[in-house]
Amino acid sequence: MTRLFHLCGLCLLCCSLLTACRDDEYVVYSDQQQTGAVSADDSYTGLYLLNEGNMGSNHCTLDYLDLTSGTYHRNIYAERNPSSVKELGDVGNDMQAYGSQLWIVVNCSNKVEVCRLTDAARLGQIDIPNCRYVTFSGGYAYVSSFVGPVSLTGHAQLGRIYQVDTLSLQVVDSVTVGYQPEEMAIIGTQLYVANSGGYLLPQYSRTVSQVDLTSFTQVRQLSVGTNPHRLEVDRHGQLWVSTRGNYRDIPPALFCLQADASGIYTVVDSLPLAVSDMQLVGDTLWYYGAVWNDLTQTSTADYGWLDVRTHRQIETTLFDAAEIAGIETPYGLLVHPTSHDFYLMDARNYVSSGQLLHFQSDGTFDWRVWTGDIPSRALLVRGSAAGAVPAVSDTVTSPYIAAVDEYVPAPGQFVNVLPRYTQGDDAATMAARCTEALADNAQGVVTLGSFGGYITFHFARPIRNVAGSADFAVWGNAMAGSSEPGIVQVSVDANGNGLPDDEWYELSGSADADSAALMRYGYSITYSMDSLHDVPWQDCLGQTGTVPRNSFHQQEYFPLWLPSPLTLSGTLLPPNGYNASATGQHWILQSLRYGYVDNLPNADTAGSSFDLDWAVHPTLRTPVHLSHADFVRVYCAQRQSCGWLGETSTEISGAELLNQ
């Protein structure tokens, strides 16, 4: 029997050794490759590249090339949006920029993902089944989708164009077009979409649908070649439509359509070119085509230029580089619109990393990097800083204050009480007491004393600057008529040491506009301790005064763990308190419109919320763009005493991340 137990023990030991092998699953972070090349001019700061990924693999990924540093970041979506369940999705089919938004059409995830263009942070998604391409006009996105009403003849399904509001990210309307609509182009108020009929195998469709955007109805279908795919409009108003043929006896072609006298587009020319994708640069149409020959079981690739005025191919040696000939599966093309250097994408065998190749404007090979699976769509962007943003550890952990870093109150009637000072406390222990009172929504109260007294804290994760919405709220104890406004500053941990010792930016509140003439920027004040007496002060303007004691609070008003004299600085708001009683004392502390702590009641969430977009230089007052912030500081911005109420001091009772 004992042997049996020994044996079982041995087995369990073996099992436990093996079981040590499975780790938790972590968010997969990006990797970096150095291209060694930095774009010379240039207004473009970055390039996004979308990788399709194979069906069912959920390997649609987003890469970013930082053109300021030459660093290629592979697979950035997951680290920018770690809480996005199962990442970007399955089969990315199209990607476009619109305003400050990056739109990604994820075909087999049945959704359009909308991200912030600057850093690929997720803004939202629109569920559109079997969506294919996106284009924009007048604040609306138009998304082609294979899913429409099932026709009576068999199970063939017509497609649709969905109209999406780019602000609310809601589907507004949809219109039925032809079979399996692919790429779209908009001329004025008319949208054209290529109906491929890819599911109608072997017939395919031969039409382009014209949709009037004002009435949002399909006006007519234009007849082109078999299996239309891509659409492009040149600056002469010509519509270029590529068709893929049936991969058998009908070859691919490129059609040119022009408007007739009545404005209806008809085919005026067809060129025997295989065009897998095209881009217009001036009057030159750049294209590449990959053609499969069923008989020889081989594929050939073709690259070229077409003059859209003459409809003739332009002789060029631009595509003669050996690296172009070595591309296994050409899958994408992007030309810099002004400098004419260009990028080609190689999907290789579809199921492993592809490549992005860069060529100079004379066709000289420059560099190549590994991309995700099936690189298909690239986009040059301006003002993006996607490469610079740190890997944000976005979590669903507490949105409340994680810890207080500093607590430096100015003298005041609640100082040394909220929170309580005991003999031997120092700056660190007092900060810890504040953490106790405020962290994780503990809902305690901490006083900041008179003008300049401040507290610095951070959340469990950086505050992301979510476009178009408030990013965090700071709670106080304001009531109507009892506003003690404090100003919010933020900083980015630029030196990465985890300490709030970097440059501070102020979040500009309403008084900057409403009371512009009365604001004092760069104000400072020095308090000196006079044990158990009114606390005297002197400011940078030479004025003097005291923080008066009152009978309600008998403890020392000067923070006992801080050295005296104590100099504090910031922006001084004009006084907001007045005595409303002619005879006695009825003090009213008026609230400001927005942008201050302890200014409006906590119930007014918007009134307690702050947006990183408000960031300005603290004295120059020039706007600063922050993609995120790591630390928040709140200081009391009033230097007034209101009779028996005593000095006006900002109180803080917590803070919370919003919309993150």
Next chain:
Amino acid sequence: MLFTFLTDALLIGSSILSDTCDVRPLNEVEVVQEQRFREVLSGRRLEGADLERLSALSVADVLHQFAGIQVRDYGGIGGIKTINVRSMGSQHTGICYDGTELGNAQNGQIDLGQLSMDNIESVQFCPGQRSAIFQSASDFAHASTVYLRTRTPHFALGQRRHLRFRAQGGSSALLRLSALWQQRLGSRHTLSLHVEGLSADGRYPFRYRRLNYDGSVAYDTTATRRNGDVQSLLAEVNVTGSHADAFWRLKGYTYHSNRGIPGAIVNNVWRRGERQSDHNTFFQGQWQRDLGPTYSMRVQGKLACYGTHYVNRDTTQYMTDVCYTQLEGYCSTSHVWSPLPWWSFSLSYDYRYNRLESDAPLFDTVHRHQHLLSAATAASWGAFRAQFSLLQTWSRDHHPLRSAPLYDRRTPALMLHWQALDGLSIQAFAKRSFRLPTFNDLYYTDLGNALLRPETADQYNIGARYAGQWQSLGRWSLQCDLYHNAVRDKIIAYPKGQQFRWTMLNLGRVSINGADLQLDLHRDLPRWGYSLSAQYTYQQAIDVTSAADSYYRDQIPYIPHHSGTLTVTGSYLRRWILTYIFTYVGERYSQQENISYNHLQPWYTSDVHLQYEQGRYRVLAEVLNALDQQYDVIANYPMPGRNFRLSICIHI
């Protein structure tokens, strides 16, 4: 012998249950025949109690127990399950059901999830080939073969009939009912009928969870697997007859199922709408006869019809409604002649006909005629045994539009066995085999490539086996195999350059080095007994197609370096049996490149079975994946967490 006893007792009759003596099953005639033409290499066989205690639902669950086999499981009761032996690819493995191969000329994949274990008596796994000399030419054809044998009726003296009913229920609304009727017909014939119905809704919770590097949760989602329901019905009838020098068997088999295809779980897609129904029916028979002491012959035949109806009504996808029908005809004749007691020679010829038709657009009916001729010789000199075989394959397809290829290949195999010491044997084999391109590879609409060559596999294996007795611990055996395989002209899907348009190409070389280890230990005492079986597989299977590939010399997809199982059984009073099964599969990659994006964590499950037996009744309770591990065998196909089963079995 305790475990053999337990199952055999069920077959022989309860009257013997009180008897504690060692009861061996009556050998069926086929086995006797095999004894005469002994296999050179033994392969590995699970049968009787060893098989019973796994209480597997499908054949796929059992194959985890063999070293060198990786099971691909798409999850749940209805999910597709295929095997990959020694990293050569599932199409290199043959599955034989009562001596005749199960075929799928369309895609070469046999879904083992559709093969019920309820009526299986023995599962034998033969790497290389089964080295019995008296076998059909098809038995020499594959790179490895799994042999499944259904229960053969055994009757105690005077017993004419045996009935068994089993009911099983479990998680995912599993309900399985089966009945087995075995009848003696006269003194020389038996009849058995097995009927089984299975229903499950296939739902189970699964969870995807990711952490940030600071340990905080990035996301943590639990959902229910849907569209994995399955309803199936199977009936099988066997009639056998034996005479002094002859044996015959007729089988009729019909299987009907309707199931959902649960599909991949990807961002924003949590359920899918594809469905598939299968209607497979076949009849097979074999007859063998000894003509004098030196010559035996066997004739086999099979007629099969496999129907698959695939429907996708998911409006977000390409909606389809397609039927595929495969017809198969097979006949085989085998002859063995033993001029001397230590030397024998065999000649076999097989003819197989396959036809695939479909109502899919642009689909043309294809036919395949295949002729296989094998010659083999086996000899034994004292402690040495050897077998050499040569197989000639001709295969010709007929396609109305394309010029179909003709394949003409000869493939040899050599197997050696040396009983070096008492208990210690050394064995080795070398074999070349190939798999024909499937109909899908060759002719599938827009994908097939009629210019394909067969995919070739070369195998070299050397192994040793030691069996002994430890006085205190019991009987034990240890087997170790080292092997090198090379796969050339691998048939892979290759892009045509436009979106999701593929073709098939002979492009791919894989080099495989592996080691299989198998340890077994048994001990029986009057009141207690235990057994332990452990297997471990090491495989290095690297892609050596081209140094220019980003995945050159990377481990091929879904092949772990390390994998193994451990099965421990303890019994008390021969009534209570507790079994613990631990399955481990190490880290793998879902795609060719061994990079973090494709990385899959190791997984390991613990299954616990408790069985109680009393007289005619047996009750079995199982906890599967007891530690509730959340894992994917195939990326994006979540597997069930902890689940339960309970079954009751009655013998009359």
